[in-house]
Amino acid sequence: MKYCGNCGEPVSIRVPADDNRARHVCDACDTIHYVNPKIVAGCIPEYDGKILLCRRAIEPRYGRWTLPAGFMERGESTVEAAVRETWEEARAAVEVDSLFSLFSLPHISQVYIMFRVRLLRNEYAPGPESLEVALFREEDIPWSEFAFPVIRRTMECYLDDKRNDRFQVHVGDVLERIGRGSHGISPGERL
Amino acid sequence: MKYCGNCGEPVSIRVPADDNRARHVCDACDTIHYVNPKIVAGCIPEYDGKILLCRRAIEPRYGRWTLPAGFMERGESTVEAAVRETWEEARAAVEVDSLFSLFSLPHISQVYIMFRVRLLRNEYAPGPESLEVALFREEDIPWSEFAFPVIRRTMECYLDDKRNDRFQVHVGDVLERIGRGSHGISPGERL
Numbered sequence: 001m002k003y004c005g006n007c008g009e010p011v012s013i014r015v016p017a018d019d020n021r022a023r024h025v026c027d028a029c030d031t032i033h034y035v036n037p038k039i040v041a042g043c044i045p046e047y048d049g050k051i052l053l054c055r056r057a058i059e060p061r062y063g064r065w066t067l068p069a070g071f072m073e074r075g076e077s078t079v080e081a082a083v084r085e086t087w088e089e090a091r092a093a094v095e096v097d098s099l100f101s102l103f104s105l106p107h108i109s110q111v112y113i114m115f116r117v118r119l120l121r122n123e124y125a126p127g128p129e130s131l132e133v134a135l136f137r138e139e140d141i142p143w144s145e146f147a148f149p150v151i152r153r154t155m156e157c158y159l160d161d162k163r164n165d166r167f168q169v170h171v172g173d174v175l176e177r178i179g180r181g182s183h184g185i186s187p188g189e190r191l
Numbered sequence: 192m193k194y195c196g197n198c199g200e201p202v203s204i205r206v207p208a209d210d211n212r213a214r215h216v217c218d219a220c221d222t223i224h225y226v227n228p229k230i231v232a233g234c235i236p237e238y239d240g241k242i243l244l245c246r247r248a249i250e251p252r253y254g255r256w257t258l259p260a261g262f263m264e265r266g267e268s269t270v271e272a273a274v275r276e277t278w279e280e281a282r283a284a285v286e287v288d289s290l291f292s293l294f295s296l297p298h299i300s301q302v303y304i305m306f307r308v309r310l311l312r313n314e315y316a317p318g319p320e321s322l323e324v325a326l327f328r329e330e331d332i333p334w335s336e337f338a339f340p341v342i343r344r345t346m347e348c349y350l351d352d353k354r355n356d357r358f359q360v361h362v363g364d365v366l367e368r369i370g371r372g373s374h375g376i377s378p379g380e381r382l
Binding site for chain 1: 192193194195196197198199200201202209212215224225226227228229230262263264265266267268269270271289290293295297298300302304319360362364
């Protein structure tokens with residue numbers, strides 16, 4: 001941010017009065033521009049024991065597999081955002097079972113909120129942001145071709161819970177950037 | 192938003208190509224300015240069976256009681272934000288037990304993420320945004336003086352769970368604005 005969205009004058013970066021963090025501040029009109037983390041909401045859709053994944057038709061990570069998920073919009077709930085993204089990316093109608101995970105990615109200021117959902121019918125198709133959508137049996141999941149560490153981690157937790165026949169709500173941090181071959185998770189993973 | 196933060200020219204509101212929502216778009220430099228919901232993270236601090244509440248020293252709802260909570264900042268996790276806010280508003284050091292609630296407020300594009308926490312010591316004090324901080328027994332909770340419907344709803348769920356000796360993760364929407372005497376909650380409250 002270089003200019004004030006309110007008056008168009010240049011902004012400076014400084015700690016406002018009564019604050020303790022540097023912000024973009026307009027010295028012309030006194031507007032403080034707060035920038036906050038973004039929520040990515042999505043689903044883990046299951047049908048007949050298989051998981052629905054999408055292959056990305058957009059950057060970043062074009063061609064990689066992911067769960068249907070995307071940025072939450074203003075005016076919607078987290079559940080609505082997750083269901084909408086699943087329709088947009090996978091043309092899949094789902095029923096939400098429960099919250100599955102709340103993963104923070106502080107290095108990129110994102111919070112992933114993922115829900116366990118059931119695919120209502122064996123019907124799905126790639127939306128404009130997907131090259132391909134498919135149901136995967138556990139043994140066929142493309143572990144090495146996931147788009148993001150947080151998606152891989154979500155799938156690991158999900159399949160662990162499924163094996164133990166006990167779904168929990170997972171809370172933790174996924175700290176690594178993409179493309180580094182591994183991913184980190186904080187000690188407090190399962191609060 | 193009236194001007195582009197990137198180049199300072201006036202923005203227009205329209206649906207960008209490959210999108211389905213109106214955004215603030217700069218026709219001079221082609222920047223699309225996305226505005227997303229904000230996360231409020233906070234704690235339900237318990238000590239010796241009592242709940243720690245703060246009386247607000249700031250608007251909105253100056254003088255009303257609330258749980259320690261505030262806007263999540265960039266570069267932190269949801270847990271870090273909740274613990275930081277509890278320190279800033281109540282000078283209370285806490286240990287996090289579990290995620291308690293994920294409430295969406297779509298009418299104001301906020302998502303409240305609240306954690307069950309234990310106050311480590313019987314020590315607390317008002318921070319700059321609080322007039323007063325106090326531990327409340329259940330029978331003394333100031334129900335009619337809560338700052339926000341979502342805080343009242345969180346406390347109702349918390350005390351219900353406590354009575355049933357079974358803490359759940361609550362997911363739902365709190366739809367009403369402040370100052371309307373009641374609050375709504377969506378059917379899918381406890382997913």
